[in-house]
Amino acid sequence: MRRSLILMGLTGMVPIVVLGAAYGAVTLREQRASLDRQAALASRSTARLIGSEIAATLDAVKMISRSPSLDSAIDRPRFSQLGMRLMEDHPDWSTLSIADPAGNRILDLPRPIGGHLGKVVDGASLAETVRTRRPQVGHVVRGPGGAVAFAVRAPVLQDGAARYVVSAVVPARAMQRLLRSEDVPPGWRLRLFDGRGALVAQSGALDQDAAQATRVAIPEAGWRVEVAVPRGSFTALTRQTRMVLIGGGLLALTLFAALGFALVVELRRFRQRQAATVQAQRLEALGRLTGGVAHDLNNLLTPILGGLDLLRARIGDDAKALRYIDSATHSAERARTLVARLLAYAKRQALMPEAILVGTMLTDLHELLQRSVGPAIGCTIDADNDLPAVRADRNQLELAVLNLVINARDAIRTGGRISGTITVSARPARRDETRGLARGDYLALAVRDDGCGMDAATLRRAMEPFFTTKTGDRGTGLGLSMVHGFAEQSAGRLVLESTPGQGTNATLVLPATEPPDAIADPVRDRPTRTAEILLVDDDAAVREAAAEVLRAHGHQVAEAESLSEGMAVLAGAPGTALVITDYMMPGGTGGEFIHRARGAGLPQPFLLLTGYTDTAEDLPGDVPQLRKPFRERELLDAVDALLG
Known part of the structure; x- marks a missing residue:
C-alpha cells in the first residue's frame, strides 16, 4: 500500500513540474517568436515601401520613353519641357538622361552629368535594357562628381529595337530618407542592398557580429532589405528560457529518479518488448527492400528466359548455338532460384509445398552454404540420393538450412575461434525424433557443428522469438524461431541437442512423401486452338x-x-x-x-x-x-x- 501511494504521489507531481517548466519555456519561446515576427514585418513593410517607390519611378520613365517627342529625331525643346515638368513631380531625381544604344549620352536634364556629355556611368544596366528591350533598375555606382546614385532605365522602341534609352538618375540619399521614415524599435538597423550586394542605404547603427538579420527581396528591382535585431534581445529570452528549463528539469529529474527507482522492475519487460518491436521493424524494412529488388529482378529475368526459349525454337540443329542457349538458360534459372530465395526471405511470395529430393537440394545449396560460413570453416554435405523426398516449401526449407548453418558458424566463432567444421546430413528420422507426430515416415535433416555449444538454460530458450546470446547487433533472435515455425507448419518439428564445449546438433524433422514427377520436356507440340x-x-x-x-x-x-x-x-x-x-x-x-x-x-x-x-x-x-x-x-x- 505504501509503495502504491508513493508511486501515485510521484506520478502526480512529475506532470505538474514538467508542465510548469514547459509552460514557462513555451511562453518565452512565444516572446522570441514575436520578435522574429516583428523583424519580418518590418522588413516586409520596408521592402513594400522601397518597391512602391521604384515601381513609381519605373512607370514614370516608361511613360517618358513613349513620348511622341522621341518618335523620330529628338525634339529637344519639347522633350526638355516635358522632362523638367516630370522632374518637378519627382524631386528625388537628380538627372533625366537620354542615351543611344551604345551608351553615349545625348541629352541630360537639367544639366550634363559631370559638366559634359559622355558615356553613361552604369553601362551594364543600359546594355541589359537594350538587349531585353525592357525597363531595368541599375546598380548603385559613384558618378563623376562623387555622388552615389542608381539609374532607372526604359527603352524607346522603334521597329522592335531600342533606338534610345531614357534614364532617371536617383541619388542613394533618397532611399536613405525612405529607410529613416520606417518606424522600428531603437537599436534596430535597416539596410538596403542592390542586386550585386552593394550597400545602397542604411538606417541605424549596429555591430553586424552582434545581430540577427532578417532579409526580404524587393522583386521590382532585384534588391533586398535587411532588418538586423540586436542579439541581446534574443539572448536575454534564451537565458531566461534556459533557467526555467534547468530549474524545472532538475526538479523533474529528482522526481523521475525516485519514480524510476520504484518502477525499474515493472519497466524491464516493457523495455524488452520495445527492443523486440524495433528489431521487428528493422527486419520488416529489410524484407521490403529485399522484396522490391527481387520483384525488379523478376521483371528483368522474364524477357531473358522468354527470349532464350524463342531462340531455341528457331535456331534449328545448330549444336553450338544450342549449347550456348542451354548455358544461358541454366544461368538464368539459377538467378530465378536465387530471386525465389530472396522473395521467401522477404515473405513476399506465396508458400507452395512440393515434393523435394533433399540430397539434390543440399548439393545445389552447398556452394551458397560454404560462401556463407567463409573459407576458414569447412561445410560438408552427407546425404544419399536414394533417400525419400519430403513435402515442404522449397524456398523456406532452403532458408531454414541456411539459418541453421549460419547459427553454427556463429557458434564456432564465439570465443575467438576462426575455424571449425559444420556437417549437413540427411537420414531417416529416429523413433524418438518423431514421437508425438502423426503416423508415417519422416526424414531428418541435421546440421551439426563443433562450436561452443549451449548450456541447459540457453537450450530451453533457444527457440523463443528475439532471444539471442550474440553480442551487439549480430543476432536478431529470430533465426531458430523461424525454423521452428516452419517445421511446425510443415507437420514436423525442430530438435536441438547441445553440450557446452562440444557443439550443437539441430535436426529438422519433416514428413516423407513420394518423389516428384519428372519434369516434362519443355519442347513439345502445343494444342491447336488459338485465340x-x-x-x-x-x-x-x-x-x-x-x-x-x-x-x-x-x-x-x-x-x-x-x-x-x-x-x-x-x-x-x-x-x-x-x-x-x-x-x-x-x-x-x-x-x-x-x-x-x-x-x-x-x-x-x-x-x-x-x-x-x-x-x-x-x-x-x-x-x-x-x-x-x-x-x-x-x-x-x-x-x-x-x-x-
Whole structure:
C-alpha cells in the first residue's frame, strides 16, 4: 500500500513540474517568436515601401520613353519641357538622361552629368535594357562628381529595337530618407542592398557580429532589405528560457529518479518488448527492400528466359548455338532460384509445398552454404540420393538450412575461434525424433557443428522469438524461431541437442512423401486452338517477350501498358478470349482491372502475371496466377488451361 501511494504521489507531481517548466519555456519561446515576427514585418513593410517607390519611378520613365517627342529625331525643346515638368513631380531625381544604344549620352536634364556629355556611368544596366528591350533598375555606382546614385532605365522602341534609352538618375540619399521614415524599435538597423550586394542605404547603427538579420527581396528591382535585431534581445529570452528549463528539469529529474527507482522492475519487460518491436521493424524494412529488388529482378529475368526459349525454337540443329542457349538458360534459372530465395526471405511470395529430393537440394545449396560460413570453416554435405523426398516449401526449407548453418558458424566463432567444421546430413528420422507426430515416415535433416555449444538454460530458450546470446547487433533472435515455425507448419518439428564445449546438433524433422514427377520436356507440340488475347503490362520488355511467345504459337495478341488503356482495348475488342494482366500498373492494380472488367459485364477469363502479391487484397480468389519470371512452357500451359 505504501509503495502504491508513493508511486501515485510521484506520478502526480512529475506532470505538474514538467508542465510548469514547459509552460514557462513555451511562453518565452512565444516572446522570441514575436520578435522574429516583428523583424519580418518590418522588413516586409520596408521592402513594400522601397518597391512602391521604384515601381513609381519605373512607370514614370516608361511613360517618358513613349513620348511622341522621341518618335523620330529628338525634339529637344519639347522633350526638355516635358522632362523638367516630370522632374518637378519627382524631386528625388537628380538627372533625366537620354542615351543611344551604345551608351553615349545625348541629352541630360537639367544639366550634363559631370559638366559634359559622355558615356553613361552604369553601362551594364543600359546594355541589359537594350538587349531585353525592357525597363531595368541599375546598380548603385559613384558618378563623376562623387555622388552615389542608381539609374532607372526604359527603352524607346522603334521597329522592335531600342533606338534610345531614357534614364532617371536617383541619388542613394533618397532611399536613405525612405529607410529613416520606417518606424522600428531603437537599436534596430535597416539596410538596403542592390542586386550585386552593394550597400545602397542604411538606417541605424549596429555591430553586424552582434545581430540577427532578417532579409526580404524587393522583386521590382532585384534588391533586398535587411532588418538586423540586436542579439541581446534574443539572448536575454534564451537565458531566461534556459533557467526555467534547468530549474524545472532538475526538479523533474529528482522526481523521475525516485519514480524510476520504484518502477525499474515493472519497466524491464516493457523495455524488452520495445527492443523486440524495433528489431521487428528493422527486419520488416529489410524484407521490403529485399522484396522490391527481387520483384525488379523478376521483371528483368522474364524477357531473358522468354527470349532464350524463342531462340531455341528457331535456331534449328545448330549444336553450338544450342549449347550456348542451354548455358544461358541454366544461368538464368539459377538467378530465378536465387530471386525465389530472396522473395521467401522477404515473405513476399506465396508458400507452395512440393515434393523435394533433399540430397539434390543440399548439393545445389552447398556452394551458397560454404560462401556463407567463409573459407576458414569447412561445410560438408552427407546425404544419399536414394533417400525419400519430403513435402515442404522449397524456398523456406532452403532458408531454414541456411539459418541453421549460419547459427553454427556463429557458434564456432564465439570465443575467438576462426575455424571449425559444420556437417549437413540427411537420414531417416529416429523413433524418438518423431514421437508425438502423426503416423508415417519422416526424414531428418541435421546440421551439426563443433562450436561452443549451449548450456541447459540457453537450450530451453533457444527457440523463443528475439532471444539471442550474440553480442551487439549480430543476432536478431529470430533465426531458430523461424525454423521452428516452419517445421511446425510443415507437420514436423525442430530438435536441438547441445553440450557446452562440444557443439550443437539441430535436426529438422519433416514428413516423407513420394518423389516428384519428372519434369516434362519443355519442347513439345502445343494444342491447336488459338485465340485473341489481350496482354496488359507496364514493363515493355516483359510485355514484348510474352507477346512474342504467344504469337509464335498462333495467338493474336493485343498489347496495353496501363489499366485505362487495357479497359479501352478490351471494350473495343469483344472477340478477346483471354486477358493476361500484370498486378502493379500505372493507374491501378490488376485486381482493380479485373473488378472493373467484370463490373462492365465483360466475360473474359483473366490470368495474373506478378512477381509478388503481398498487397493483393483486391484480387479475386478465382483468378489463376503465373509467377515472374516464367518459361515459355509455363505461360503456354497456363493459357491452354484457361482456353480449355
